[in-house]
Amino acid sequence: MAVSKLVKYLLFNFNLWFFVGGIGILSFSTLVKINKAAFQITDELLPAVNLLIFVGAMTMAFGFLGCCGALQESRCLLAILFKGLLVMFLMLLSVGVLGAISRTASAQEIVKEHMKDLLPLSEQPQDFQVSFQIVEGTGFCCGFFGGHHDWGNAKAVPPSCNCRDFTRNCTVMEERIIYATPCMTYYMTWLDRVSVTLMGIASGFGILMILGMIFSSILFCQLRDGKKSFFLSF
Structure with missing residues (x-):
């Protein structure tokens, strides 16, 4: 079975977007963490921000590996890419869950109790x-x-x-x-917007990662079948 050039270059383009997107996520999340006061980031939101920093760095790394794997048609790199995308997808799913939790009444009560101590x-x-x-x-x-x-x-x-x-x-x-x-009204409105943004980022990159896993699997199988056909011809 010949390697599909369409799948190969689609996978390369996806990974190029992953690499660029990773730079964007890493830059934005690092800026937010450095300027916690300006973005009104509380201790309750820091885990989600830290997770985004890690996901951004990993997205850059796996995006680069994916580009190399697609161009060189390397099954090893494609396997690493698939596993990496799966792990990052689960992490982004966690970001979405954290964003959803922060919008619930229970999370808001936790913030209220925390601020009462101040x-x-x-x-x-x-x-x-x-x-x-x-x-x-x-x-x-x-x-x-x-x-x-x-x-x-x-x-x-x-x-x-x-x-x-x-x-x-x-x-x-x-x-x-x-x-x-009172600023509680303003703060909860802002917190809700941040939560929606986090879930939107997680959903968008989650869809891209699913497509990346599909294309990497197809290309990996084509390379495997192609290698089998090569040995069977002798």
Whole structure:
């Protein structure tokens, strides 16, 4: 059975996309981890981010091996590619599960309980307060659960709570106009979007990996049958 050139070059193109996609996943997930405060990444989301970093690195490696295996028609490299894609597919499935779990009410309650330990906010380390004030300015919110009360007292409420967009929900506090919406609402909306993004990435690459496994299996079988035919001709 002759090796199909169509399958061969389709597999090469898939692996080229894996390699490029791996660079994208690795770059984005590393950026997110380095700038945890800017992306509001909590300890609950770090496992998914770390898993994406690992998957991105492995995708690059197996994408390169797959390109070489397809061009050189190497059964060894194709076998490694298939096993690697299977492992990465299971890992991406885990990312999707983590993203789905983070959207459930139970996970949200865990986040709430974790944040309750940080009250009052004015007694937390300075770097945490600065990071949270960035969240308040970005999300047009103040405090976490109880609005400005989460800062402990009126004097401790930072300027990030000052209402600058009067189309938002604002209230008056001792001659100051501040945001009335707690940041919990903003945070859960953002968390839901991140979860959807993670599941979308996992689903998209999962489909590509399934196709890659199919094409690598076909090419591997064609090479095996071709080798058998070669020996039988003598």
